[in-house]
Amino acid sequence: MALPWLSRSLSGLLMETASLNCQRNFSVSAVAAAIQKMTRVRVVDNSSLGNTPYHRPPRVIHVYTKNGVGKVGDRVLLAIKGQKKKALIVGHKMPGDRMAPRFDSNNVVLIEDNGNPTGTRIKVPVPTHLRKLEGDYSKVLAIANSFV
Amino acid sequence: MQVKTMNLLCHSRKVLSSVLRTSVFLKRTEAFGSICSISKARCISLSVPQHFTANLTSCQNSHHTASFTGHFDIKRCYSESEESRNSESNGVIEDDSHELDDNSSENSSLSRRSLETFGLDVLVSLLRQENAVDLCVIKVPEQIKYAEYFIVVSGVSPRHLRAMALYAIKVYKFLKKDEDPNVKIEGKDAEDWMCIDFGNMVVHFMLPETREVYELEKLWTLRSYDEQLKSIPTETLPEDFIFDVEVTK
Numbered sequence: 001m002a003l004p005w006l007s008r009s010l011s012g013l014l015m016e017t018a019s020l021n022c023q024r025n026f027s028v029s030a031v032a033a034a035i036q037k038m039t040r041v042r043v044v045d046n047s048s049l050g051n052t053p054y055h056r057p058p059r060v061i062h063v064y065t066k067n068g069v070g071k072v073g074d075r076v077l078l079a080i081k082g083q084k085k086k087a088l089i090v091g092h093k094m095p096g097d098r099m100a101p102r103f104d105s106n107n108v109v110l111i112e113d114n115g116n117p118t119g120t121r122i123k124v125p126v127p128t129h130l131r132k133l134e135g136d137y138s139k140v141l142a143i144a145n146s147f148v
Numbered sequence: 149m150q151v152k153t154m155n156l157l158c159h160s161r162k163v164l165s166s167v168l169r170t171s172v173f174l175k176r177t178e179a180f181g182s183i184c185s186i187s188k189a190r191c192i193s194l195s196v197p198q199h200f201t202a203n204l205t206s207c208q209n210s211h212h213t214a215s216f217t218g219h220f221d222i223k224r225c226y227s228e229s230e231e232s233r234n235s236e237s238n239g240v241i242e243d244d245s246h247e248l249d250d251n252s253s254e255n256s257s258l259s260r261r262s263l264e265t266f267g268l269d270v271l272v273s274l275l276r277q278e279n280a281v282d283l284c285v286i287k288v289p290e291q292i293k294y295a296e297y298f299i300v301v302s303g304v305s306p307r308h309l310r311a312m313a314l315y316a317i318k319v320y321k322f323l324k325k326d327e328d329p330n331v332k333i334e335g336k337d338a339e340d341w342m343c344i345d346f347g348n349m350v351v352h353f354m355l356p357e358t359r360e361v362y363e364l365e366k367l368w369t370l371r372s373y374d375e376q377l378k379s380i381p382t383e384t385l386p387e388d389f390i391f392d393v394e395v396t397k
Contacts, residue, residue: 046376046379046380112338114335114337114338114339115334115335115337115338116335116338116340116341116358120361120362120363120376121367121374121376121377121380123377123380128293128294131294131345136334136335136343137334138334138335138343138344138345138350138352139334139335139341139343139352141294142298142343142350142352142362142364142367142368143362143364143367145367145371145372145374145377147292147293147294
């Protein structure tokens with residue numbers, strides 16, 4: 001439990017010493033895990049449900065995989081605005097495959113129960129290795145604007 | 149006689165579609181208009197050979213960009229098809245003939261299978277044969293490494309969409325070689341939108357209402373200039389945002 005505090009203070013120390021000696025900047029990032037229950041996610045399509053502001057961020061309440069960990073291309077159940085909605089993960093903060101893109105936020109696209117996307121456009125870049133995965137991703141790739 | 153005229157229609161449409169495809173390279177917005185106009189005029193079923201001359205003239209009138217060249221190409225194709233009807237599987241007649249000549253000999257069918265690949269022409273011709281409504285073929289630019297061709301088709305009813313998708317899969321399975329991967333229908337339980345991803349081509353079967361909602365043709369022709377994309381408000385960071393390490397419990 002003390003470890004994150006320790007690491008933070010250490011990184012703070014290091015940054016100070018660096019500024020004293022030579023102007024070198026570190027990039028500091030926290031430990032990132034893939035998407036599981038109770039993670040806050042970012043809805044990236046232009047659906048009204050995902051974009052209207054609410055006092056609570058959308059959270060994952062169930063991951064539809066064998067283990068409870070969600071990677072790119074997995075379906076999850078979100079709690080948004082007091083209602084349950086299925087969604088598809090299109091990017092997470094956790095580093096995955098070597099040549100697979102890693103995102104700065106856990107991105108998710110809202111989906112109906114029959115697999116149709118709720119929004120009509122996705123502005124955020126979507127990984128292209130979704131195409132090779134097993135599953136119905138052509139619809140999400142069809143409404144995406146940019147690919148990574 | 150009926151088979152021959154149907155073959156002629158297929159060839160004429162194939163030629164016109166190839167002419168259309170070249171026009172897509174030239175100007176995007178203009179091509180979008182021409183593709184749509186042709187697709188609306190194209191809802192003519194193959195099994196009406198008596199009026200084929202009338203159909204040909206109406207098609208030529210509606211296609212404003214290359215009417216004359218299209219006319220001459222049709223004449224040339226007709227003479228080609230006349231000669232090559234006698235000879236067995238020729239490289240020239242690729243793909244349309246296999247759907248019409250169901251009662252051909254086994255030798256010819258086997259050799260035809262090795263010669264023909266499931267290309268764009270095969271797909272477009274079989275979609276037309278299935279009375280697809282508003283067929284739209286978009287050539288995806290090279291920068292977008294998704295597919296080469298993006299096809300959107302409408303259907304009359306969910307049953308029609310399902311029938312078209314299953315027929316496309318059937319034809320693909322017949323024509324594919326063993327090293328080609330198997331293709332599945334995505335969105336089988338969604339009755340208004342189904343997709344099939346054949347490697348270099350992607351086909352979307354939608355109902356007209358769904359098509360209006362998503363407007364995929366607009367997105368894929370005008371990539372970043374699309375209206376729905378522009379209407380998404382750009383996200384700005386709040387003023388008090390500090391990108392810092394998130395300390396978890």
